Amino acid sequence: MIPTQVGSATTVAEFSNSMVYAAMLALVAAMIAFAVAFAVRRSDSVDLRESRRALVAVQASGAAGDAASRALESRPQPPPDTRGRRAGNIGLSLSWLATILLLVAVITRASWAGRVPWGNMYEFSVSSALAILLVYLAVSVRRDLRWLGVFLIPLVLLTLGLATTVLYTETQQLVPALDSYWLVIHVSMAILCGAAFLIAGTTAALYLMARWAQGPVKGPVSQRLSEIGQRLPAPVVLEQFTYRLIAFAFPVWTFAVVAGAIWAESAWGRYWGWDPKETWAFITWVVFASYLHAQSTAGWKGRRAAWLAVIGLATYVFNYFGVNLFFTGLHSYGGV
Amino acid sequence: MSATEFATHADPMDRRIDPPGGLNVTGWLRWMWRRLISMRTALVLLLLLGLASVPGSLFPQRTSDDFAVGEYFREHPRLAEWLDRFSLFDVYGSVWFSAVYLLLFLSLVGCVFPRVLVHYRTWRAGPPDPPRHRSSDPIVAGDSEVLLTRAEALLRSERWRVRRTGTFVAAEKGYLRETGNEVFHLALLSLLIAVGWGAVTGWHGNVVLREGTGFSNTVSQYDEFTAGRFVNEETLAPFTVTLDSFDVQFDRDPQQAGTPRYFDAQVSVSTAQSQSHEFLSVNNPVTVKDAKIYLLGHGYAPRLRVTDSSGTVVFDDSTVFTQEDSNFTSLGVVKVPDARPQLGFRGLFAPTAAISQERGPFSTFPAPDNPVVFLSAFKGDLGLDAGVPQSVFTLDETHLQQIGLQSLSPGDTWELPEGQRVEFLGFDRWIAVKVAEDSGGPWALLSIVVAVAGMTISLFVRRRRLWVVARPGDGVAVSALQRGPSAAVMDQKALLGDLQGPVKDSIEPQQVKEGRCQ
Numbered sequence: 001m002i003p004t005q006v007g008s009a010t011t012v013a014e015f016s017n018s019m020v021y022a023a024m025l026a027l028v029a030a031m032i033a034f035a036v037a038f039a040v041r042r043s044d045s046v047d048l049r050e051s052r053r054a055l056v057a058v059q060a061s062g063a064a065g066d067a068a069s070r071a072l073e074s075r076p077q078p079p080p081d082t083r084g085r086r087a088g089n090i091g092l093s094l095s096w097l098a099t100i101l102l103l104v105a106v107i108t109r110a111s112w113a114g115r116v117p118w119g120n121m122y123e124f125s126v127s128s129a130l131a132i133l134l135v136y137l138a139v140s141v142r143r144d145l146r147w148l149g150v151f152l153i154p155l156v157l158l159t160l161g162l163a164t165t166v167l168y169t170e171t172q173q174l175v176p177a178l179d180s181y182w183l184v185i186h187v188s189m190a191i192l193c194g195a196a197f198l199i200a201g202t203t204a205a206l207y208l209m210a211r212w213a214q215g216p217v218k219g220p221v222s223q224r225l226s227e228i229g230q231r232l233p234a235p236v237v238l239e240q241f242t243y244r245l246i247a248f249a250f251p252v253w254t255f256a257v258v259a260g261a262i263w264a265e266s267a268w269g270r271y272w273g274w275d276p277k278e279t280w281a282f283i284t285w286v287v288f289a290s291y292l293h294a295q296s297t298a299g300w301k302g303r304r305a306a307w308l309a310v311i312g313l314a315t316y317v318f319n320y321f322g323v324n325l326f327f328t329g330l331h332s333y334g335g336v
Numbered sequence: 337m338s339a340t341e342f343a344t345h346a347d348p349m350d351r352r353i354d355p356p357g358g359l360n361v362t363g364w365l366r367w368m369w370r371r372l373i374s375m376r377t378a379l380v381l382l383l384l385l386g387l388a389s390v391p392g393s394l395f396p397q398r399t400s401d402d403f404a405v406g407e408y409f410r411e412h413p414r415l416a417e418w419l420d421r422f423s424l425f426d427v428y429g430s431v432w433f434s435a436v437y438l439l440l441f442l443s444l445v446g447c448v449f450p451r452v453l454v455h456y457r458t459w460r461a462g463p464p465d466p467p468r469h470r471s472s473d474p475i476v477a478g479d480s481e482v483l484l485t486r487a488e489a490l491l492r493s494e495r496w497r498v499r500r501t502g503t504f505v506a507a508e509k510g511y512l513r514e515t516g517n518e519v520f521h522l523a524l525l526s527l528l529i530a531v532g533w534g535a536v537t538g539w540h541g542n543v544v545l546r547e548g549t550g551f552s553n554t555v556s557q558y559d560e561f562t563a564g565r566f567v568n569e570e571t572l573a574p575f576t577v578t579l580d581s582f583d584v585q586f587d588r589d590p591q592q593a594g595t596p597r598y599f600d601a602q603v604s605v606s607t608a609q610s611q612s613h614e615f616l617s618v619n620n621p622v623t624v625k626d627a628k629i630y631l632l633g634h635g636y637a638p639r640l641r642v643t644d645s646s647g648t649v650v651f652d653d654s655t656v657f658t659q660e661d662s663n664f665t666s667l668g669v670v671k672v673p674d675a676r677p678q679l680g681f682r683g684l685f686a687p688t689a690a691i692s693q694e695r696g697p698f699s700t701f702p703a704p705d706n707p708v709v710f711l712s713a714f715k716g717d718l719g720l721d722a723g724v725p726q727s728v729f730t731l732d733e734t735h736l737q738q739i740g741l742q743s744l745s746p747g748d749t750w751e752l753p754e755g756q757r758v759e760f761l762g763f764d765r766w767i768a769v770k771v772a773e774d775s776g777g778p779w780a781l782l783s784i785v786v787a788v789a790g791m792t793i794s795l796f797v798r799r800r801r802l803w804v805v806a807r808p809g810d811g812v813a814v815s816a817l818q819r820g821p822s823a824a825v826m827d828q829k830a831l832l833g834d835l836q837g838p839v840k841d842s843i844e845p846q847q848v849k850e851g852r853c854q
Contacts, residue, residue, distance in 0.1 A: 180619045247795040254788050262781070267619050269540065269630035269770040271398050271777060272531075274428050276393040286386035290379055292795075297375045313384075327393065 012112040019105035023098040027157050034149030037088035041231050063272035087148030102130040118187040125163035129156045131195035137167055140265040182263035189256030194316060196249035200242045201313025204306040207238035242309055250288050257281050280319035286310040338537055373446030381440040388436050392427035414620050448521045455514045462499040463506035466803035474832055475814040480806035487804040505806040516793030530783055534776020539563035543773050544656050546637045550578030556840045573625040575607040582765045586703045594663055594702050597632055626773050633768040635659045635666055638685045640707045642672050645755030650674040654764040657685045663699040669731045671718050680714040680731045709760050710743045713752060713811035
């Protein structure tokens with residue numbers, strides 16, 4: 001738990017910490033709202049199938065197409081899903097609130113420490129949680145992602161939960177090797193990529209679930225999962241969304257690794273030395289490169305590609321927790 | 337060739353890959369080559385490369401931490417021996433790791449070069465003929481000749497590549513996608529060569545400098561030296577470096593006591609032509625000729641003076657002690673071969689000394705607030721004349737006899753039983769520097785920058801095609817084709833809008849096969 005300390009300097013840190021807790025509270029509420037929204041949600045795939053059938057009907061009718069499409073428009077629409085919408089909107093608003101609270105937390109922490117707030121695992125985790133929310137909400141502005149909230153918000157909460165309990169560290173000054181503007185470039189890119197990879201990995205896993213839901217049901221557990229799968233957007237939508245996120249994140253990740261290499265060159269006298277952190281960054285790069293190649297390889301598109309996205313996320317997460325906590329390397333002074 | 341594919345030329349690699357019948361050697365070679373350069377093989381090799389990198393993070397590597405490898409051998413001798421047989425302490429230089437990446441790059445070469453040719457030809461040839469008319473293609477009514485001309489003008493003004501015949505206008509956009517893709521892969525190849533070049537022509541050495549001492553850039557002066565195959569160790573660039581002073585500041589704020597705030601070294605660098613004073617710090621290497629000097633670490637070097645019973649000074653120097661903990665509790669060995677009998681000391685230096693029951697002497701702060709050296713003296717034969725090289729950090733006690741223990745503050749003198757005197761004069765600071773030359777570095781950087789640019793272009797540019805085809809009666813049909821979602825349909829709709837014809841429902845774009853290595 002976060003220790004409480006007396007003293008004027010620590011009150012700023014305490015304020016920052018309480019902002020994190022407030023954000024977590026807002027996120028719990030958001031998660032509940034998203035869960036409600038998801039539970040009452042009509043299956044997208046059903047909608048899509050219906051509209052596709054209608055489209056085919058229009059095209060088949062040839063010259064009578066206009067008439068048919070008019071007929072389609074005048075057809076009674078299914079009752080709008082108002083309950084789900086409202087709950088989803090509440091979830092989004094609460095997520096925005098949590099984002100603002102986290103932003104305040106990060107900024108106050110940074111101002112207290114007098115540097116960028118990425119000096120240890122606690123700070124990195126809180127910033128990562130903020131980045132995940134920012135990416136999610138930024139995409140939300142342009143497309144409806146309310147269905148994703150119920151899956152994503154628990155992951156954000158998990159990140160923050162680990163940060164405030166296991167990883168908490170009092171703020172420290174940076175050791176001289178970390179005191180470089182490359183820290184800003186290298187780490188901010190890594191955090192941004194982490195957020196994009198996490199969302200992409202989640203939607204890839206959901207894609208697998210949605211595909212699975214299309215298959216035969218084999219028992220009560222399978223039945224439940226299948227019901228969840230049917231509430232998800234159509235697999236093709238999930239697949240495209242995953243691809244776009246990774247296509248965005250991959251060059252950024254490459255850039256983050258290169259920035260790290262340039263920094264390593266000036267700090268340690270070599271740009272690449274297969275330090276565990278470097279090795280796993282490379283592995284993540286290779287797995288996402290494979291994902292992109294899988295998109296244009298017969299037999300690899302779809303399920304296998306989705307698995308690659310999930311594995312790619314796993315390597316990133318391992319690089320963060322596993323390498324920092326279990327391995328010793330040059331990056332270990334990033335510390336807990 | 338179907339016009340629904342981007343490839344306008346028959347592509348030998350698109351054929352199904354079957355093993356040839358019979359025992360035709362060239363046939364088999366061709367088959368193996370095609371297998372190798374197929375996308376599926378490349379993908380598997382890529383995944384293998386990721387997998388092959390894993391063990392290097394699990395076991396200590398000779399290239400980065402030779403000492404840890406030695407430890408591993410001591411702790412698990414049997415296991416280590418087996419691991420070593422599979423190069424698991426040398427993963428990134430091992431045969432199997434090299435095999436994976438060389439095959440991957442061979443596959444890349446086999447894929448990319450033909451692709452470059454095909455891409456060039458495709459670009460030269462311009463957009464292909466229109467696909468068969470689909471009933472779903474929207475139709476614009478009107479004089480087809482006028483509409484074709486208008487479509488051509490519109491498309492050209494939007495920088496499409498356009499080919500006009502009597503009966504259709506074919507337009508294509510987004511060639512840069514493939515160009516970027518090829519540039520990316522070629523840049524990776526260039527990166528590999530740069531790294532390889534750096535490895536065979538580069539060198540690096542580590543050396544420890546005490547304040548006031550220096551070294552010249554020759555192999556013998558380094559404590560540790562590694563060079564690539566093509567490096568002539570006799571002709572390293574001649575220069576000398578001297579450590580003039582070293583300044584380090586530790587934080588005294590109780591929350592983060594002991595964290596170094598900065599450590600800066602002033603060095604003098606002289607080459608045949610010039611002499612200069614440079615400022616060397618972490619993240620801030622000094623460049624001399626093609627080599628760079630990096631500051632990696634620092635520590636304390638206690639200064640002792642040993643006088644024998646006749647009053648002759650037999651030792652007067654500072655000795656590098658290595659850091660044991662974050663408060664710079666440091667250990668070292670002082671050898672005095674000129675004393676009769678020879679003298680040796682095991683020492684512990686604490687910049688801010690304290691003693692506890694459990695730990696014995698140790699340091700509580702990295703700055704020299706209360707420097708004390710704790711010495712254990714030995715007399716006898718140091719074993720230096722046996723011809724076996726000895727580490728400066730170990731004392732061979734086989735022919736030595738312990739004669740006393742003492743703690744000394746600066747200025748203190750310790751009289752040994754046989755009349756020799758040991759004075760603790762204070763300490764110097766030392767720095768560990770790495771000197772390295774890697775001519776592949778800038779080239780590698782350039783390659784990766786180009787690669788990122790190419791990759792970004794290939795991921796964000798969309799390649800798409802439009803056709804406006806005259807109908808047998810009057811009017812034109814507009815069809816679109818692209819890889820990936822929506823852009824071509826948007827193009828198609830925009831064009832339809834511009835042609836101001838009645839718009840029927842849009843079509844769904846077909847998935848297009850792009851690239852040859854599939």
